[in-house]
Amino acid sequence: MGDLGGDLVGYDLAGGVATITLNHPPLNALSHALRAGLLAALTRAEDDPAVGAIVIEAAGRSWPVGADIREFGHPPKAPGLPDLCARIEACPRPVIAVMHGTALGGGLELALATAYRVAQSALKVGLPEVTLGLLPGAGGTQRLPRLIGPEAALEMMLDGAQMGAEKALALGLIDLVVNENPGEAARRRAADHVSGKRPLATAAERTARGAMPAGRYLQAIEDARVEPRGAHEKAAPLIIDCVEAALLLPPAQGHARERAAFEDLMATAESRALRHAFLAERIAAKSFAAPANLPQIARVAIIGGGGIGASLAPMLLRKGMSVTIIETDATSLARSLTLIARAEEAAVALGDQTEAERESSWARLSGAHGAMNAAAAADLVIDATADDLARRAALLATLGGLLPHEAPILSVTRALDPVALAGATGDASLHASLYLREPVRRQTLLEVAAADEAGPAVMGAVAALARHLGWRVVRAGPIPGFIAPWLDSALADAADRCLGRGALPGEIDRACRQLGLVSGAYEAEDFYGPSHPLVLHRLRRAGVGEEPVAGDLRRWLVAEGRTGRRQGKGWHIYRADGSWQADPAIEAELSGERPRFRFLPEDLQRRLLAALANAGAWLLSEGRARRPAEVDAVAMAHGFPRWRGGPMRAADETGLLLLRDDLRRWADEAGDGFWTPAPIWDDLIREGRGFGDLDRD
Secondary structure, eight states: OEEETTTTEEEEEETTEEEEEEOOTTTOOBOHHHHHHHHHHHHHHHHOTTOOEEEEEEOTTOSOOSBOGGGTTSOOOSSOHHHHHHHHHTOSSOEEEEEOSEEETHHHHHHHTSSEEEEETTOEEEOGGGGGTOOOTTTHHHHHHHHHOHHHHHHHHHHOOOEEHHHHHHHTSOSEEESSOHHHHHHHHHHHHHHTSSOOOOHHHHHHHOOOOHHHHHHHHHHHHTSOOOTTOOHHHHHHHHHHHHHHSOHHHHHHHHHHHHHHHHTSHHHHHHHHHHHHHHHHHTTOOOOSSOOOOOEEEEEOOTTHHHHHHHHHHTTTOEEEEEESSHHHHHHHHHHHHHHHHHHHHTTSSOHHHHHHHHHTEEEEESOGGGGTTOSEEEEOOOSOHHHHHHHHHHHHHHSOTTOOEEEEOSSSOHHHHHHHTSOGGGEEEEEOOSSGGGOOEEEEEOOTTOOHHHHHHHHHHHHHHTOEEEOOOSSOOOSHHHHHHHHHHHHHHHHHTTOOHHHHHHHHHHHTOSSOHHHHHHHHOTTSHHHHOOOOOTTOOOOHHHHHHHHHHHHTTOOBTTTTBSSSEEOTTSOEEOOHHHHHHHHTTSOOOOOOHHHHHHHHHHHHHHHHHHHHHTTSOSOHHHHHHHHHHTTOOGGGTOHHHHHHHHOHHHHHHHHHHHHHHHOSSTTOOOHHHHHHHHHTOOHHHHHHO
16 A cells, blocks of 8 residues: 555555555544645546545544644635535546544535445434534535535534434435445445446536525525624534535535635634634643543442532433432431432432433432441442531541541541641542532533542542543642632622722623623622532632622621522512522612612623633632633633633733723722732733633643
8 A cells, every 4th residue: 555645644555446545543534635645646546547436534533524724824724625515526536435433524525526336334423613603614514505405504513512423314414324444335336336247437427417496495584684693603604605605606606705714713713713623622631640440330329419419419320330429417418318308309300311220329328427448348439528618628638547558538628728638538549539519410511629639549540530421621720729710800899899989789790791691790609509519618718808899798698587599589579480580679778888880781791701711810820720721711611602712712802902001000099908909910910911822831
């Protein structure tokens, strides 16, 4: 077998069938070098009169998963993927794609340009460009609707979700699905063409035969256009326009329309942010190195079932684990088991599990009170007790003496020193701290903090737990601790300072929503209630204190019994459908505390964003986070909008000099240290760099 483009593309000819093999580990991303090698191999096959058909397959784990995102935003290098796909489609011999693993984005577009597609049965395909604020830019918006119809094509492109090989076969996207050896199946089909036994149409011939009734096609376009979308969803309307162009314009003009739309989207702030979000999550994931061999976790002991523990237990039960809840007394144990039972019943009512599955889960749940030795048989112990360092230390010391050798302990905490907690066990190598926040079922990312001595047993337990629950893991540092509670505290304190300067709670919450956050600062507080530890115990730097107006009003809420959403009133009055309205009683209380000032919505948004970005900057300056990408990934996992890319990316987009000057001005107005810019702002401005540059260092 020969090779072209270095070792990235192999070439073989046998029986009139040329086999081109892509080999760009780990996932055959369509880099410039791979594209160039593929074009050279295709040209070689076209120029050889002995070639009657061409098979393109991929070595390793997958067919090309997509374009190389690292090339986005840089001047394109020939051959571009659109031109390469056009060459494949125009090839005078039938080209067969052999697909396995995952074919996404540009990888699927490459396959769409071929005449025939053979898939291994485990293949997943999709066009997820919309999640990056883009549209398929290598012919996907033109070829896909002609192949499977506009309704299915629009659903794929507007949703961005993956589908399996069998569904793709039913739609007509795939021509043949086999369980094993798809390459051999493709070569047999190519040989049948060469021998004349079963001729294959070329891609161009096949496209020319396809037709869709114009009326049905245009109706699908109109149906897609009337779907409500946010102003930041700029890709969706252009995807619809391009699919319409596939019907109304000649192919060359349709492809030109698609390319122009792709380049327009590439230049938008939303797409830049979404591409950053994609990369930031991958950079952040590198902060945690999971051991190669993860332990089996069959039995879990949770100490402290209220709140976090009661939320975590049903999730573990549904993954087939046995769970023991350990409480200090019988009353607390009964309360915890009741909470778990309610969660299990709710899962049945929502269709998340069957009654038989609930019964199976319940059979694997047990409880104990007043006896820590119930944890001795567990593969993993999770300490979810209250954040009291002295009590936690005593509990962990007891557990350290009870558990067998190398049994890991994970402590769920928010603000306690993970090094001190690890030291209390007697063996810091077997302890790690986790940050979890209710509702746990919405968690997508797990922050872990541990002493330097933490070993593979406990880190393997963290990785195994996260894998079971579908969570990504971030380990910030080098100072052990968590990112999320600092961001939460910064947002809450910024909201309080806006309140103290004259804004109303409803105005601040609407500004949070307009910024793209999943909830307003005071909506979130009402979810927990004014006496919840997350509300009462915020993380603050030295010299930063409670905003007095907000503090007084929060104490008034407690005195008035306004416990939040569950009671129907807190900072707002809540309707039966969960929506809220402003409460005149709150406004009356505030009118006696400070003068009313009407902020513009964009001014409130700027303060809230600056507070989050400055909190991230302090985390970086103090060594609590290594890279801005970690801050952005954690913020997005907890409700910061992906289309802004996280607070550090949003700060870069706004301009560091402008935000730094705003922070200085607000610091002078406030008189305390909350708005004081972190030193890193000045460093980056002086060097002419942004936070994003630190991710590349």
